[in-house]
Amino acid sequence: MTQEEARLAADRDRTAYWKRWGPYLSERQWGTVREDYSPNGTAWEYFPHDHARSRAYRWGEDGIAGISDTHQQLCFAIALWNGEDSILKERMFGLTGNEGNHGEDVKEYYFYLDNTPTHSYMKYLYKYPQHAFPYTQLVEENRRRTRQDFEFELLDTGIFNEDRYFDVFIEYAKASPEDILIQIKAINRGPDPKTLHLLPTLWFRNTWSWSRAQENEKPWLNVSQKAVNFSVIEASHPTLGTRWLYCDGIPNLLFTNNETNYERLFGVSNSSPYVKDGINDYVIHSRKDAINPSETGTKFSAHYQLVIAPGAMQTVRLRLRDSQSSLNNGNTEILFGQEFESIFRDRQAQADEFYQRICPFSLSEDMRNVQRQAFAGMLWSKQFYHYVVHDWLNGDPVGPTSPVERKRGRNHEWSHLFNDDILSMPDKWEYPWFAAWDLAFHLIPLTMLDPEFAKRQLSVLMREWYMHPNGQLPAYEWAFSDVNPPVHAWAALRIYQIEQKMYGRADRAFLERVFQKLLLNFTWWVNRKDIEGKNVFQGGFLGLDNVGVFDRSASLPNGGYINQADGTSWMGMYCLNMLTIALELAKDDSTYEDIASKFFEHFLYIADAIDGVGEAELALWDETDGFYYDALHLPDGRHFLMKVRSVVGLAPLFAVAALEPNTLERFPSFKRRTEWFIQNRPDLTQNVACLEIAGVKTRRLLAIAGQNQLRRILHRMLDENEFLGPYGIRALSKFHATNPYVLQVHGNEYRVDYEPAESTTSLFGGNSNWRGPVWFPMNYLIIESLQKYHHYLGDDFKVECPSGSGQMMTLWQVANELSQRLIRTFLNDATGRRPIYGGTETFQTNPYWHDLILFYEYFHGDEGAGIGASHQTGWTGLVAKLIQQHAEYGVDQP
Template sequence: MAKPVQTFSRSQALQGAERQRLEEDALRKQHWKRWGPYLSERAWGTVREDYSPYGTAWESFPHDHARSRAYRWNEDGLAGISDRHQYICFAIALWNGRDPILKERVFGVTGNEGNHGEDVKEYYFYLDSTPTHSYMKYLYKYPQAEFPYAKLAEENRRRGRRDGEYELIDTGVFDEDRYFDVVVEYAKTTPEELLIRIHITNRGPERAELTLLPTLWFRNTWSWGLDARRPRMREGPAAKDLSIVELGHEYYGKRFLWCEGKPPLLFTENETNSRRLYGDQDGSKYVKDSFHEYIIYRKADAVNPEKIGSKAAAQYELTLAPGESEIVRLCLTNESAPRRFNKKYIDGLFAQRLQEADEFYEDLAPAHLSEDAKLVQRQAFAGLLWSKQFYHYDLKRWLVGDPGMPDPPQERLHGRNSDWTHLYNADVISMPDKWEYPWYAAWDLAFHCIPLALVDSTFAKEQLVLMLREWYMHPNGQIPAYEWAFGDVNPPVHAWAAWRVYKIEKRLRGKGDRVFLARIFQKLLLNFTWWINRKDADGRNIFQGGFLGFDNIGLF
């Protein structure tokens, strides 16, 4: 007897390795999304870090403070990752031998400096990511000449609105291709172990030197007078051809960073340099910017000789001929004993995760797409997935201040967002942009969830529900807009987005999540009631008032 022809639904065909990881994470069997690109590109100049009396956020915490001042709410870094609670962070720092500061974060002009508002002035690219971040790839282009921080700010301040913007490439620092390509890749072996591969290439015509500092640190949770527990990092046990950072945290227990090639390890504290910023001579000696002092100004006593702290880095000194590349390999793990940590294993695992990513995105692409079009689609998804960020904001605490800090100005109690004291955010959220807009915008988020549903419908649904939880949505039913003014009114697109996400998931899986629809419908009724009571004064329609951020106008 002939065997019946076996048929497969689209949902069955998509059960590759990455789909399996998504399923395991959704069912809480394996926490594949515990680690991801949740580090911001910019935490300075945000509303959360602004403790001024009248809401001058850009001036209250400028870029010049970022290297020296501990962040209160969340961290930033270059090509960085963190756990979903952002207790532990990893990113890279670079020095070309000419800059006055380490390159720890990308630079841009503020809203008051740019002739068209805030604007990032560097070149970095989110090249690839799977939805569980089992594989990620990031490219940064670092000039070999001194970075023109002052020139970029001054020229953009000088120009008017009708003038073009002055960009980094206009300064000439990339002439003759005198820059480094810095590619950072991450691959997960398990939900708790990440391999890290940093590939640096000299694109210039002459030999060039570069200091690379893969850096690990704890978000500062102890300086504010709320929790005195201080997690620690120290030099780990000796191992052949490896330097090891051992870290202990109340939440995660022991973790280890294995560093290939036995580089020197540097240790300091993720604490404010009050000597530099405020002239406090009694301030801590080992501070957030100690690595700047040690690397650039050769101050040997800037780092802790006991090799202990809340911030650590491995120091790699590279010299590259024209066109030459070098690869540095590391591993962040919960395993105490180094195993399989060798070039063959690491590169093989990266190849495997990349192949699984290829298979995942090949299944998503419509059959008629060209290879170029498929790449555009994949890059677009990479941009979305890399734009996840841990966002932290306890508004009542922000207004009244921390017990371990000076009292904030009283004017704030009646200023920005003062009627949103119920709001408490500490979640991974899709950002409009992790440098220019490193805060969630509710109606932008609704649009993000449409394409996100194609690659991770669970995350898309969670994001839509999150905005309606009682610690986000106002008791009157309003959805928070964005941190600059939570009370601003945006277009009512949340219900539309929820319906589209439902339909997309139903098409992909063959079954829709009606529990999700029922759950979100209840809260959307509250939001609809707020609209008709507050934004339809004449009883004619719900479209009255409102704000659109892309050109700062009221549409309705």
Template sequence: PPGTPSYSVVHTKLSNSTGNSAVGTGTNDGEYWLYCEGDPDLLFTENETNTERLYGIPNNSPYVKDSINSYLLNGQHDAVNPAMKGTKVAVHYHLSLAAGATHTVQLRLSNQAPADMLPFDEAFTDIFSQRLHEADDFYRAVIPPDVSEDAANVQRQAFAGMLWSKQFYFYDVKIWLEGDPTQPPPPRERLHGRNHEWTHLYNADIISMPDKWEYPWYAAWDLAFHCVTFAFIDPDFAKEQLILMLREWYMHPNGQIPAYEWAFSDVNPPVHAWAAYHVYKIEQLLTGQGDRDFLEKIFQKLLLNFTWWVNRKDYEGQNVFQGGFLGLDNIGVFDRNQPLSDGSHIEQSDGTSWMGMYCLNMLTIALELAQQNRAYSDIASKFFEHFIYIAHAMNDLLVDGIELWDEEDGFYYDVLHYQDSRTIPLKVRSMVGLIPLFAITILESELINQLPSFKQRMQWFIDNWADIDKHMERMQEPGHSEHLLLSIVNREKLPRILKVMLDEAEFLSPYGLRALSRYHLEHPYTIELNGISHTVDYEPAESNSGLFGGNSNWRGPIWFPVNYLIIESLQTFYHFYGDALKVEFPTGSGNQLNLEEIAFALSQRLSSIFLRDEKGQRPVHGGVEKFQRDPYWRDLILFYEYFHGDIGAGIGASHQTGWTGLVANLIRMQSEEGQGQALMHEVTKMPG
């Protein structure tokens, strides 16, 4: 692909007149030098596989990839190249420190050659100090001035963590399947193994990682959330990332977006359009100018992806989508990514809801683009109508008795569909039943009136589609244009879902919303299939099952991305219903709040995971006294993958700033500069 970097790297050692060591690196971008204070040992080797150790095949050179390890740990001093050259080098300092003592090592990377360089003179100190001041100035411009010192510290580290999580990622699937010509051939089974359908995929880019320590590979839906935070500090990078996933050497020719390297064909929730519109609107809000060229590029490619979803994931053509595990790993009774052994399949509440949200995101973008190019009005009509089909499928009884809404419980469930056409709801109260809240938007009649062809087609559809009022609601305020609410969850169902969601004995935690109701702590859900019993119970911390490696858990902990989307949805509902709709918060408290107030309260609960409480403790640190009390550690924040459903302690990958970095957005939303909840509404409301 255009712009793919190629490197030819050779290291050599020189010493300059200052007595410091310098390591020279030649690349296609010119020469760079790493200056090392003092005279440490420089351990050179080649960045080549140790074939003798792995395969019993003699090495081409005695200096191989793991030679530095052999030198340091095994005392094999002949493992490194005495000629002081190679394609890999380590700087080895010998230090002897007394108890409690410290020692600082200074390194400097520069394109200035040793003859022209005094690497650690006063200029070094000045540059170091200047960079610190520049960083302070940058974050001073980004962080609202009215947030507390503690919250500003958390927000800055969240933004910094996003920047730190960038990584060069290189994966050529074709070479991986066929094998490196300089290495022994791989087993023939690899040609038909993992990712063999993705031979077009060639990745060689700087990409935002979920966690460079534990997950040093991109995940498409994680990355979409990353970009919504990146938009506040580097909107150009955010736009580049979203476009990158849709380029020909990433997106499959059939329109699927690659999931992650373990299995590119897995299915992630379709949040790319949502993220793209948010990045567009955030940049527009902060700079006064939205990048329409970016939005148009994204929209054109996402038409392919939307078509892939409709053609591949709608099992029986009824607008009920299966999708698979959809990023929620072990949330289901079964591994939703695998076919059931008896041929049954699951009609997924969340899969269908995600597609409803996708429709509305694409409708939003199409209407934004139609303001300057009326050709987009027709495709906007398509997404309006498709959303109504999906909303109907979610809420009305279909053939074979499929009904995702449970009238008795006031909740959405997955439905198990047996081969003999019998169906049974899988009554697990999980995030799966809350995701229908995500599919919501508001149409302003003022905008619709500017697009006559869209208005005409929409009116015809309204006149000819029975029961459309179940999925669309009108509101006219004195002195304002008419609003149209499109939502899977209508006015009748919304308070019933919120009653469960905002119950502290169910989803509502002191630190946000749990992914699985606490109800299942004492009431595990069990179903038997083919003589095998399957159970889901409440697990607020680590998973007790081995599904998806066992290092991820959606059966009770708090996850930021879905909490963020719920907050956003509540705000959108508020901007339609206003104070006309209030519910108890928490359920049973008698405390009536409107939905914007509830959204704000949820954002505060999520932020409080990282902030000092009344005892000076940060819930994120849990019971780790070193982090809670040590003055050198207590203000350093780790942005974990997910959080304990009851106490808010960080769990899972500990450096997953990734989507947990959304806390930076929430802190801004709570500030006066962010106009309270207004910013998120400005991002989510329809154009016009």
């Protein structure tokens, strides 16, 4: 057991609270639904970036490279000033969804370099320009551009020319769960000496302005000690207790309050002159009256002025502890000397040891670097997420009356929702809120690192204060009622399997607990998303944004409804995952055999319906094309397939399960019921792979797509002129580049074109595109599905890959080929360029940028360049699991 695993065990056993402190600050709290108290839900405009430095947040905090406790009562982050900016750099800047020509878009460069599951060691890099940050230029130029234009990025402004910026490395190392060492290293990459104002900042989240709290219930910060070479700040909180921040050197100590500057924002007098932006005004505008001369408040910064020569580095050290005992004698050697350096060395070495345990196989240095930063991004993307919808809808005791429109507006039907947890975010700037189906994919790499955290994530999502009483799971804060793919049974099963394989623990209690809640969610799907009760599902949005002809979560312009190939396939996959879980639980409790039989039967009904065996008008399979499509059903009874070749038609591949040979013999009750069904309902089983024929090692197969359909789908999917791109499977066939799908409705034209990069449509704000790019989550499910098919079909079943090449591969080899293409997106090619960075020369050629990896939301369908949210390690972090599989198995079957 490594030292990090020992810390995880102590935290799991509750003998040491190693996870109390972590990277739980958001990178954007402004512009979120939680902070929106407007009548009509205009979140971006109600709380813009310009307000963030002056206005206290209601539900959380943000900062650069920040940490907090698990309830975000006390926060720490850094602020910076280069002497030219108009405001302190306290948080990341970006465009709102309405400002960006392709939706919301962070305009900063920051990188998650390292992290461990207990956050015993963390490393973060922020690149800070030395000239005035081009806030106005970024907004105006992007506003001028259309959806057909590229985004205008921070590098495009020229502000990093001649390397005129600071690399600011922020590192944390825990000596104990409550003794956190902080080291900030600033390097001047430019050609001239420059002054950097560095302001490590400690503050309390404002919890007192929203209720009638007594003065003695407020937390406070004050100077505890000033010595020759260090200062101590005491932070006292009524429930968290007391902490002390030790600051090396002799910085200027600046205090104010984390309270709204009403005078600046609203022209109303402040109750105190010391407000949230007081330190900003002191540093930028030399306003000495903006900080509290009594050196007390709820927000504090240590102001260091560092003059850094070209190529030189300066270091600032701090230490946050819950005890003064051994460090109160003024000996800076004890505080920040040899012991400090030794702890950092030890934690760095222990992080290396831990990751060697996670992936002990031989990897290239480049591949290991990509995987390590993917894991770091997963762990840095944890965030304290607080949102009590009842209180948000009704307003606070202290504050303006809630607008009446809110009572029937966004999320009003989710008044039971009570979020107060550390959750995995898709992206802490662009998507700083949990998303139900994103989260399922996050759990795969997270389980590799910390199964307990992964299990808690899924368990919390199923709790009664998250799940709707009707069984629906909350989608995401912009619209909790949107419908996301039901991938959570798959996630539960994979968590269970990965933990069992990597750590030797089979947590059936977790599996059973989640299974019971999934039964409620499955019932919601069956009752709410099958309009005609015929086992073909409508679903709605299903997370794929603009993949189809219409906005699938809105009323159709012609009336009617859409039977969805993906919605129906997700439900087929749901059935098989629930069946598999039920059989696993039946090992200890035979009553689960009955439930497994129920899901077997339901799966056959779905598989029958999607192929139109029992009722031809429900068919979503097109025999001529050899592909699945959505079907549009009109009010007058007409219906037809909308022949868009998209990932929607690949989703039926996900509904596959290969049962091991002893499964039927081990569960006689399940075997008896399935055999009865096969014998007595041949109408449902004749065209469906359903356990009848034994495959490799006498395994049995359940799948929507039988061998004939599988071959035909794969022929299109593996065609480089259709789905198969150099860096993975495209979300839309390239066939539509020259053959767009066009539909005329009431004189209006609706069309789907192949768009390999950013979306040119306004559906869902334009910040996501499913009409051509490569998306990791869908590719990952395709790879897993091919592996399952191979378990059953074996080495004798081969297909051309690529189609038309004459090169025959087993399905395992095809899965490996897809995995290699995905991994290759991040790696140096033969010329030393990384596809993810396309034509961005700074990343391709500058040694200070080249090995820094960003994990984008999705990738150019032809070139592999990263697009969309730049820090969506969430599901793109799946590359870490693919790298592990590559290292462990390569092209060989396990």
